[in-house]
Amino acid sequence: MPHAALTGIDMSWREQGDGDVALFLHGFPFDAGLWEPQLHALPPGWRGVAPDLRGFGESRGHLDLDAYTMEQHARDALALLDHLGAQQAVVCGLSMGGYIALALHRLAPARLRALVLADTRAEPDSDDARRQRLQQAAEIGAQGTAPFVERMLPRLLSPATRHARPELADTVRAMMLRAPAETVVRALRGLAARPDARAQLPQVQVPTLVIGGEADEITPPAALEALAGGIRGAELRILPGAGHVSNLEAEHEFNTSLRAFLLAL
Numbered sequence: 001m002p003h004a005a006l007t008g009i010d011m012s013w014r015e016q017g018d019g020d021v022a023l024f025l026h027g028f029p030f031d032a033g034l035w036e037p038q039l040h041a042l043p044p045g046w047r048g049v050a051p052d053l054r055g056f057g058e059s060r061g062h063l064d065l066d067a068y069t070m071e072q073h074a075r076d077a078l079a080l081l082d083h084l085g086a087q088q089a090v091v092c093g094l095s096m097g098g099y100i101a102l103a104l105h106r107l108a109p110a111r112l113r114a115l116v117l118a119d120t121r122a123e124p125d126s127d128d129a130r131r132q133r134l135q136q137a138a139e140i141g142a143q144g145t146a147p148f149v150e151r152m153l154p155r156l157l158s159p160a161t162r163h164a165r166p167e168l169a170d171t172v173r174a175m176m177l178r179a180p181a182e183t184v185v186r187a188l189r190g191l192a193a194r195p196d197a198r199a200q201l202p203q204v205q206v207p208t209l210v211i212g213g214e215a216d217e218i219t220p221p222a223a224l225e226a227l228a229g230g231i232r233g234a235e236l237r238i239l240p241g242a243g244h245v246s247n248l249e250a251e252h253e254f255n256t257s258l259r260a261f262l263l264a265l
């Protein structure tokens with residue numbers, strides 16, 4: 001995998017194709033492997049780039065930081081775009097990747113050519129959710145990530161996916177278990193600290209696709225509708241039968257929508 005020293009860390013990424021950059025930001029606690037099916041399905045003329053975000057996959061973290069905030073991940077992504085010589089990119093983020101895409105819009109809107117926001121939302125955590133994240137971070141510090149991963153997994157995939165494709169649950173579990181405990185703890189603190197992004201939605205001035213699973217428990221269709229409703233002209237696609245990891249659970253439909261969106265730019 002290519003890698004480079006950026007923003008004080010060694011960052012690695014997967015890439016496929018040549019041309020305009022589509023930057024894929026993974027969810028929590030995954031890695032760039034999440035985007036393999038999309039990297040291989042881009043239309044000609046596109047260079048798909050999927051970084052391992054700070055501390056995940058083969059990218060190194062920075063243990064001096066207590067929290068990996070969405071802004072920090074967005075600064076890392078911008079440094080990667082600089083390194084690749086890409087003035088602009090279509091930024092596609094799933095869940096935490098979507099929070100980071102919105103942070104990137106706050107920091108450097110001119111770098112965005114278009115946005116794909118998958119299974120994500122603009123609202124911050126509720127007080128309760130924030131408390132839970134910090135409690136989970138403390139538990140992981142004491143017990144490691146395995147119990148946390150087992151509790152989270154059933155909420156990630158729809159019942160239909162879990163029943164029909166147990167091997168996909170194994171793939172997702174293995175990816176989550178690869179994330180080091182010190183990264184998961186810092187990422188949880190960063191997620192808990194993310195700001196309310198709703199007020200910025202009317203300022204998004206690039207073509208936007210909001211996409212996600214019909215059976216997503218974490219960002220249900222109502223959250224996707226609210227997100228799309230806040231962004232002028234945003235397209236909304238709800239994928240039947242898919243849960244929170246809709247790009248894997250409904251890979252074909254996700255890729256068809258993504259390709260159509262890119263071809264229309």
Ligand code: MLT
Pocket residue numbers: 026027028029094095096097191218244
């Ligand atoms: C993700 O998939 O990135 C997480 O579910 C995000 C979150 O917990 O808010």
